[in-house]
Ligand code: C2E
Ligand code: MG
């Protein structure tokens with residue numbers, strides 16, 4: 001219940017940010033958006049963007065994260081931070097999530113085939129989607145339909161996959177692992193993240209939330225926590241990614257701290273698949 005509450009609060013904050021209205025206006029706007037979500041999938045209003053993930057030491061692009069975008073016919077581009085929570089409330093996240101999986105696998109397979117970019121692609125999975133019966137079959141279908149080798153698919157989940165208890169999540173991640181699909185724990189360090197998740201979940205990667213990275217070069221306490229997580233994760237044989245790198249100094253700091261991978265606007269913003277092709281092999285360009 002606590003987790004659900006924190007989740008709801010965070011969603012509320014996202015919506016608040018975006019609408020900048022009073023509570024009634026926010027509620028009305030949410031109702032309208034929820035309604036629009038229903039037609040959006042049929043009207044092809046969603047697009048997947050891709051953001052590079054680089055090796056900290058070299059800047060070499062070694063992965064992509066798929067991030068959904070909604071081109072609303074009247075309201076313009078709407079952030080997933082706003083509409084994913086709404087889609088979760090209406091249940092739309094299930095068909096939308098399935099569509100995302102299929103599209104990302106298609107894109108990734110095509111990028112491999114053409115040699116545009118042969119790196120694993122990560123997809124964010126809503127906990128509702130992850131915890132639903134049939135998720136494993138959805139993943140297998142998306143792989144099968146696209147011909148993408150499972151080693152090139154990565155799933156990003158958050159701690160809320162544990163809402164029904166750890167056993168189911170562990171079992172599912174084990175299954176995915178057996179298929180060759182890797183699972184990353186996203187937004188680590190925020191919410192109710194607990195060290196037992198790192199211990200118990202058979203994940204292969206943790207993504208440190210931007211909240212800890214933002215002030216890393218000036219705040220000793222943030223730096224200490226990040227260093228601690230990196231060292232601990234390495235002792236657990238986990239790969240560590242830092243999110244939200246915007247400055248050179250952060251890149252340097254985190255490479256010195258032995259963080260494996262970095263992601264952020266310093267290297268590249270999320271972009272349409274067509275633009276990924278034009279990126280150099282190493283980022284940022286010097
Ligand atoms: P996330 O998975 O933690 O994704 C990282 C977010 O940080 C993305 O926001 C990305 O654009 C942003 N970001 C990357 N680098 C920087 C940086 O240097 N500075 C700053 N300020 N931000 C940076 P985005 O695309 O708006 O997505 C927000 C969240 O929405 C995601 O957080 C994820 O939880 C969710 N989301 C996005 N796409 C999907 C999707 O396809 N399916 C599901 N279920 N959720 C998604
Ligand atoms: Mg993510």
Ligand code: MG
Nearest residue numbers: 186187207243
């Ligand atoms: Mg994240």
Ligand code: MG
Nearest residue numbers: 158186187209
């Ligand atoms: Mg997030």
